[in-house]
Amino acid sequence: MTTTHTLAVPGGRLHYEVRGEGPLLLVMGAxxxxxxxxxxxxxxxxxxxxxxxxxxxxxxxxxDDPGQDSTPxxxxxxxxxxxxxxxxESADVFGSSGGAVTGLALVTRHxxxxxxxxxxxxxxxxxxxxxAAQRAATDDIVETFHRDGPGPAxxxxxTNAGFDLGGDGAPTPPPGEPSEQDLANSARFFAHELRGTAxxxxxxAALRTGPARVVVxxxxxxxxxxxxxxxxxxxxxxxxxxxxxxxDHGGFLGQPEEFADxxxxxxxxx
Numbered sequence: 001m002t003t004t005h006t007l008a009v010p011g012g013r014l015h016y017e018v019r020g021e022g023p024l025l026l027v028m029g030a031x032x033x034x035x036x037x038x039x040x041x042x043x044x045x046x047x048x049x050x051x052x053x054x055x056x057x058x059x060x061x062x063x064d065d066p067g068q069d070s071t072p073x074x075x076x077x078x079x080x081x082x083x084x085x086x087x088x089e090s091a092d093v094f095g096s097s098g099g100a101v102t103g104l105a106l107v108t109r110h111x112x113x114x115x116x117x118x119x120x121x122x123x124x125x126x127x128x129x130x131x132a133a134q135r136a137a138t139d140d141i142v143e144t145f146h147r148d149g150p151g152p153a154x155x156x157x158x159t160n161a162g163f164d165l166g167g168d169g170a171p172t173p174p175p176g177e178p179s180e181q182d183l184a185n186s187a188r189f190f191a192h193e194l195r196g197t198a199x200x201x202x203x204x205a206a207l208r209t210g211p212a213r214v215v216v217x218x219x220x221x222x223x224x225x226x227x228x229x230x231x232x233x234x235x236x237x238x239x240x241x242x243x244x245x246x247x248d249h250g251g252f253l254g255q256p257e258e259f260a261d262x263x264x265x266x267x268x269x270x
Contacts, residue, residue: 002038006060007085009078011068015060016053016082020045024091025267026082027052030075030098030197031189033059040252043260051091053082055102057188059181070188071196072098072105080110089113092267096120097227097249098197107214108206118266120217121227121249124234126201134160134226138198145190150183153190161249162225204237214238215266219248 002019017034019041025048027037034052041050054061056078057070079102083091092115095103100122107114125134137160145153178186207214216235222228227249235242245251245262252259 005085007082009056009081011065012056012061012063014053014056014078014082016051017041018049018051018086020048020050022046022048023267024049024051024086024088026050026079026091026093027095028055028079028093028099028102029096030055030070030072030102031058031185031193032096032099033185035059036253039256040260043256044263047264051082051086053078055099055193057192058185068192069196070193072101072200073109075102076105076109079106080113083113090115092116092118094118094120094263095122096252097123098193101197101200101202104202104207104214105200107210107212108203111206111210111212114212116213116215116267118215118217118243118263119231119234120245120252121219121222121225121231122202122216122234123198123227124200124202124230125198125226127230127233127237128226135199138195142190142194145187150178150186150190154186157194160226162228163249164224202234204234208238215240216242217245217266218242219251220244220246221251222248225249 002017004017007014007016025044027041027050033054037052041052044050055075057063090113093103100119103117103119104122107117125131128134141153141156144156216231218228218231231242243266246255246258
């Protein structure tokens with residue numbers, strides 16, 4: 001059974017969903033919303049209380065000022081407020097992509113609120129030796145969105161991220177036409193979220209010495225992705241090897257049961 005809720009946060013309202021029973025586990029993305037994590041959350045709900053949410057400005061989480069930028073720090077504060085609403089002093093956290101960056105900010109901004117953070121392929125581009133080139137690529141993607149719209153911006157984003165290209169030189173599009181909500185989320189991501197996430201520099205010293213256990217996850221088939229490089233760079237700085245998960249950057253989408261099995265082992269200390 002899944003229950004849906006709304007939480008007032010500074011500057012807006014947060015949509016979140018709760019399912020299952022057991023130790024509390026927060027599962028999050030950015031800009032990916034709660035609906036995208038439903039298969040993984042369902043796979044974990046037999047032995048965890050799983051909470052998913054729409055990040056601020058995405059899908060059901062509406063802002064008082066739609067022009068407000070989204071930063072990992074703001075999103076981390078939202079998650080801390082969510083823990084308060086749940087009456088939880090702490091929780092385990094699984095964050096994917098931008099949600100992993102949110103998790104890294106949460107660990108350092110709100111010490112003691114996270115037991116174990118599994119940061120799956122965080123795009124912490126500032127840790128790369130070519131960080132300046134990555135900043136320029138991000139700026140070009142945002143400018144492309146404002147000039148040409150979300151389709152060309154997504155093409156550049158996917159290309160820079162290292163995803164396989166189709167035979168005609170373009171990323172393979174998802175089936176069907178994007179919905180109005182998809183387009184709104186894309187606009188939010190490119191105009192108000194991408195830069196803040198891509199330019200977040202983790203406080204590695206605080207991550208190493210804080211009370212939370214931080215585990216970096218990589219996809220078994222993500223070797224060609226920029227997030228594989230960022231993940232391995234972060235894991236090296238933390239002094240812990242990355243954990244391999246099924247699939248690539250979105251492995252939990254295609255293999256939720258297998259992905260959940262690995263996540264359980266990590267959370268149990270394995």
